[in-house]
Amino acid sequence: MKVSCEIIKDLLPLYHDGVCSNDSKRVVEEHLAHCDSCKAELKAMEDASLFANNAEQNLKDADAVKKLSKRWKKGMIKSLLKGILITILFMALLALVLYCFIGFRIEPKPY
Secondary structure, three states: OOOOHHHHHHHHHHHHHOOOOHHHHHHHHHHHOOOHHHHHHHHHHHHHHHHHOOHHHHHHHHHHHHHHHHHHHHHHHHHHHHHHHHHHHHHHHHHHHHHHHHOOOOOOOOO
């Protein structure tokens, strides 16, 4: 029985997961025996599923990324607060220098 590659490619995910009927399985296997393109398609599915089966490792990696993200956010907040504090101290020091040594005074305008 001659079946087109398009039909086989539609059946490949079911065949790969082992959920197709015995007749479909037989047709796919007969086609794969002669078609390199569909064999390559099945191999690509198997390679892709290797990455999907590493769910436990992916969860560990996700936890590590979350922890790193939290540390980075805390560092950013600390840096922002340090920057604000340094700016306030610098402005206060500048105002003190202007007030004491230069005699710069802010006086209200008379009405």
